[in-house]
Amino acid sequence: MSIVIVGIGELTTNDASASVPRSHDGPIGEDRLAIIRDAAVVIEGSTVAWVGPAASAPAADTAYDAGGRAVIPGYVDSHSHLVFAGDRGPEFAARMTGEPYSAGGIRTTVAATRAATDEQLMARVARLVAEMRAQGTTSLEIKSGYGLTVHDEARSLAVARHFTEDTTFLGAHVVPTGTTPEDYVDLVTGPMLSAAAPHARWIDVFCEDGAFDVDQGRAILAAGADNGLRGRLHANQLTFGGGVRLAAELGLTAVDHCTYLADADVGALADSATIATLLPGVEFSTRQPYPDARRLFDAGVRVALASDCNPGSSFTSSMALCIALAVREMGMSPAEALHAATAMGAAALEREDVGVLAPGKRADLVLLDAPSYLHLAYRPGVPLVAGVWQSGRPVHPAT
Numbered sequence: 001m002s003i004v005i006v007g008i009g010e011l012t013t014n015d016a017s018a019s020v021p022r023s024h025d026g027p028i029g030e031d032r033l034a035i036i037r038d039a040a041v042v043i044e045g046s047t048v049a050w051v052g053p054a055a056s057a058p059a060a061d062t063a064y065d066a067g068g069r070a071v072i073p074g075y076v077d078s079h080s081h082l083v084f085a086g087d088r089g090p091e092f093a094a095r096m097t098g099e100p101y102s103a104g105g106i107r108t109t110v111a112a113t114r115a116a117t118d119e120q121l122m123a124r125v126a127r128l129v130a131e132m133r134a135q136g137t138t139s140l141e142i143k144s145g146y147g148l149t150v151h152d153e154a155r156s157l158a159v160a161r162h163f164t165e166d167t168t169f170l171g172a173h174v175v176p177t178g179t180t181p182e183d184y185v186d187l188v189t190g191p192m193l194s195a196a197a198p199h200a201r202w203i204d205v206f207c208e209d210g211a212f213d214v215d216q217g218r219a220i221l222a223a224g225a226d227n228g229l230r231g232r233l234h235a236n237q238l239t240f241g242g243g244v245r246l247a248a249e250l251g252l253t254a255v256d257h258c259t260y261l262a263d264a265d266v267g268a269l270a271d272s273a274t275i276a277t278l279l280p281g282v283e284f285s286t287r288q289p290y291p292d293a294r295r296l297f298d299a300g301v302r303v304a305l306a307s308d309c310n311p312g313s314s315f316t317s318s319m320a321l322c323i324a325l326a327v328r329e330m331g332m333s334p335a336e337a338l339h340a341a342t343a344m345g346a347a348a349l350e351r352e353d354v355g356v357l358a359p360g361k362r363a364d365l366v367l368l369d370a371p372s373y374l375h376l377a378y379r380p381g382v383p384l385v386a387g388v389w390q391s392g393r394p395v396h397p398a399t
C-alpha cells in the first residue's frame with residue numbers, strides 16, 4: 001500500500017545528503033533543513049519511499065493533497081518525564097508569585113506516584129502521549145524518576161516501555177527522604193539498577209546542587225554502562241558546576257539543560273560530540289534566565305531542543321512553544337530551532353530512523369496550517385498542526 005502526498009508548498013526534509021537547491025542566502029541555518037518547494041512525499045507501508053519535486057513524483061495507490069501547506073518531520077522530543085501522578089498547579093502559582101524553584105519539589109510528585117496504581121500511571125502517560133502527538137511529536141523519550149524505590153522505578157519504566165523504546169532510568173533524580181545520599185547511591189547502582197535495566201535503554205543523573213554531585217554522577221553512569229545502559233545527564237540547570245564537563249569527558253550522547261555554562265563548559269562541548277539539549281520550557285516555567293543558544297552554535301556545539309515535559313518545572317508538551325522560545329529568547333534562528341527539535345532530537349537519542357524525511361526513514365510527518373515552518377516561531381501559541389502521520393499512518397486528527 002503506497003500513498004503520495006502532493007501539494008506540499010514547502011517540505012523540510014533535514015536530509016543533509018539530498019541534492020536539493022540550498023538557500024545559502026536565506027535565513028541563518030536554513031541550509032540544514034534541505035527544503036524542497038512544491039514537493040511530494042511517497043510513503044510505502046511505514047517508511048518514506050521517495051521525496052522530491054511534485055512534478056516528478058512517481059505514482060502511488062492513493063494520493064493526498066496537502067493544499068499548499070508546509071510539511072516538516074515529526075518532532076523528536078528527547079527529554080520527558082511523563083510517568084507521574086498528582087498535580088503541582090498550586091506550586092507553580094506560588095513560584096509565579098515569588099517562591100524560587102528547587103530540586104526538592106520532586107518529592108511531592110514522588111509521594112503521589114508511589115500511591116498511584118499501574119493503571120492510573122498508564123492512563124496518565126497515554127493521555128500525555130496523545131497530547132504530544134496531536135501537536136506533532138512522533139518520537140519521544142520517557143524517564144523514570146518519580147518512584148525512587150526498586151519497585152516504583154522498575155514499574156515506571158515498564159509503563160514507559162509501552163509508549164517508547166527510548167526509556168531512561170532516572171533513579172538518581174533526587175535523594176528520597178529517609179535515606180542518606182551514600183546509601184541511596186548504593187541502591188541506585190545496585191538493586192534498583194538491576195530491576196530497571198531490563199526496561200531501559202538509557203541511564204540519567206540529575207547532576208546539580210541539591211541532587212547528585214559529579215563524583216556520584218560518574219559512579220552511577222559507570223554502573224549503568226556495566227548494565228548496558230547508554231548515559232545522559234541533567235546538568236548545569238540551576239548553577240554552574242562540573243556536570244557538562246563530565247558529559248563531554250565521558251562522550252555521552254547528550255547533556256540536558258546547559259543553562260549555566262562557563263567558557264570551559266562550552267569549550268568542552270565544542271571539542272566533543274555530546275549534544276547540548278536545551279529545555280526552554282523550564283526557564284519559562286521557573287522564571288529563570290534562558291540558556292544562550294547562540295553562544296553554543298557559534299562555538300560549534302551540536303544543539304537539540306526538547307520539552308522536558310514534567311509536572312514540576314515544565315508542564316508543557318509543546319515542541320512548537322519550545323521553538324518559539326528558542327527563537328525569541330535564546331538567539332536561535334527559526335531554522336536552527338526546527339532542526340534542533342527534529343533531526344537533532346533524533347541524534348540525541350541515537351535514532352537513525354526518525355527526524356529526517358528521506359527514503360528509508362520512518363514516515364513521521366507533520367502538516368502545518370501555514371505556508372512555511374517560519375510560522376512555528378512567527379505565530380506562537382497558535383495550533384498550526386493540521387495533520388500528523390506516524391509510521392505512515394494518519395494519527396491526527398483521529399480517523
Ligand SMILES: [Zn+2]
Pocket residue numbers: 079081234308310
Ligand atoms: Zn528533565
